[in-house]
Amino acid sequence: MITPLWNARILMTLSLQPLRYARIKPHLSWLIDGTLHSKLRRLAEAGLVERSEVTRGHVTYGLTARGTDLLPVLTVIAAWGEKHLERPLVKNQDTGQMERVATVAPARNVEDTLALIGPRHATPILWTLKARGASSARALSAAAMPGYRPSNIYPQVDRLVADGLAHKDGRLYDLSDSGHALAPVYRSLSAWARGRPLADTHGLWGQAPVATRVKSGPWATTQPGMTVPASPAPAAVSPALAPQSTATPVASWKPGDLFSHQTPVRHALSQAGGPHR
Structure with missing residues (x-):
């Protein structure tokens, strides 16, 4: 969606x-x-x-x-991108040198983050790695891509390694620090999909911070690929209510965990190209 x-x-x-x-x-x-x-x-x-x-x-x-309920979720996604994605390079008009921009518009952070987790099998693989820890390619294939040939897992998981969301140690794959840091993203997406408060505890991705919650909008909507103007200061935080429910731990990713309906056909996305934008 x-x-x-x-x-x-x-x-x-x-x-x-x-x-x-x-x-x-x-x-x-x-x-x-x-x-x-x-x-x-x-x-x-x-x-x-x-x-x-x-x-x-x-x-x-x-x-x-x-749609309004989705705005705080986009704020969470933008915050992950602001912290974990590299800033794009722009040319300094005074020195002629390429430098990284000071700030990135929230819309750009949201889209670049979604470009990493949006490909068809990315989320099931990340979800499985979170649930099982370090896993072989064969184990990942059986859990995240049932019905596919085991060899089909390699391009998918290797892309996640190139994007900085997973790492490989010998024959085992595991979440990187940036992959583990996706917890608030998946927790908020899952809560929104179920029509629950974003402060809800998730059985796999943990508990939202009790002391703070993010406030969404207004948003900057600048075009990617262009020089990004200075963005407004990050949205203020305000006291949040304590979590209102708990979730039963889950063993592995299932489509119903993230979406409350059949997954829609995905449109083509711009290629993320690794941890760089």
Whole structure:
């Protein structure tokens, strides 16, 4: 629902209030009308965006309650990207040298993070490594990719190693520090998918911090591949309620753990290209 390119930016653009198409377009000016219209329609079909006809010829697009509940999840994803992804290089106009930008827009962090965990088998493999610890390729294949030939696991898990989410020690694969740090991302995604508070405890990915919670929006929606302007300061944190439920530990990843419905067809994503953006 959120991994197709530009979907997160559209949701962020609508985070403050419903907008007419003419006011959405400037935020995503690099998208042609046919593409933007199509994405708005698909987000509406997914139940994240609501199309409202105020009067004849006056149509607005706004977030549904489900879409609004997703905004704090995007904040968690952006925070992981800010900490664990390398910053893109830009040319210093004074020195002519390539330097890393000081800050990255939250939308860029969200999309680059989703590009790492969004490929079809990435999340099942990471989920299995979290549940089982260091595992052989054959064990990973049986748990995360049942029905596939065992050799099919190698391109998938090797990509995760190249992306810095896993590491290989001899014949065993395990989560890297960055992979373990995905806990709040998967915990919040799973809670959102189940319609539960983000502070809920997850049987596999642990417990959300009791003392703080993230606050979402407003968002910066800058185009990737361009010089990124300075972003607003990170969203303030406010006191959170204690977790309201506990979850039974799970032995391995199952589709129902992350999605409350059949997984939608995934659209093509830009290649992450390792831990670099």
